[in-house]
Amino acid sequence: MAYTREGILRMEKSILNELAWSLSCLTVPTPYVFLVRFLKAAKSDKEMEDMVFFYAELALMQYSMMITHCPSMIAASAVYAAQCTLKKSSLWSEMLRHHTGFTETQIIDCMKLWLRYHSSAADGKLKVVYGKYSIPDRSAVALLPPADLSQESKKAAAI
Numbered sequence: 001m002a003y004t005r006e007g008i009l010r011m012e013k014s015i016l017n018e019l020a021w022s023l024s025c026l027t028v029p030t031p032y033v034f035l036v037r038f039l040k041a042a043k044s045d046k047e048m049e050d051m052v053f054f055y056a057e058l059a060l061m062q063y064s065m066m067i068t069h070c071p072s073m074i075a076a077s078a079v080y081a082a083q084c085t086l087k088k089s090s091l092w093s094e095m096l097r098h099h100t101g102f103t104e105t106q107i108i109d110c111m112k113l114w115l116r117y118h119s120s121a122a123d124g125k126l127k128v129v130y131g132k133y134s135i136p137d138r139s140a141v142a143l144l145p146p147a148d149l150s151q152e153s154k155k156a157a158a159i
Contacts, residue, residue: 028071029071029072030071031056031059031071031072031074031075031078032056032075033071033075034071034072034074034075034076034100035052035053035056035075035078035079037099038052038075038076038079038096038099038100039052039079041093041095041096041098041099041100042079042083042093042095042096046139047086047139047141048082048083048086048088050133050138050139050141051082051085051086051139051141051144052078052079052082053133054118054129054133054138054141054142055078055081055082055114055117055118056074056075056078057129057132057133058114058117058118058121058129059074059078059114059117060129061124061126061129062113062117065110065113065117069110072100072101072102073102073106073107073110074110075100076096076100076102076107076110077107077110077111077113077114078114079096079100080092080096080104080107080108080111081111081114081115081118081146081147084111084115084147084149085115085118085141085144085145085146085147086144087147091104092104112149114146115146115147115149118142118146119145119146121142122142129142130142
């Protein structure tokens with residue numbers, strides 16, 4: 001054994017003393033913290049919550065997404081992607097803009113990643129999340145087709 005239990009504890013105490021026992025500098029918010037708040041702002045139902053958490057768990061497996069987008073952006077775009085997929089009448093309300101701090105334009109690129117991850121979830125190597133959200137207890141949201149952005153683009157162009 002390279003280290004003794006006592007040696008490890010001494011080193012941990014030394015590190016904590018150096019940090020003045022302040023561990024708050026070592027923590028960062030995760031998307032979950034923002035998801036809970038943003039879901040309230042979206043006035044979500046059970047199906048919406050399940051869809052948002054499905055997207056959030058898909059993101060955990062996407063290292064590139066987790067390091068290139070801040071947790072609040074991940075959460076906001078998950079809500080937006082879920083609303084598009086579930087064809088909610090109001091996709092991005094003023095209340096969501098206020099609580100997230102993002103406009104639709106700011107989150108659209110990140111939201112497109114969600115839809116791509118969703119469409120490949122059934123065929124991916126890591127199918128646990130897909131399986132978890134394919135059951136009725138989770139509203140079987142993984143089985144729903146992701147939003148078709150080409151249709152949304154046509155609607156926006158018509159307006």
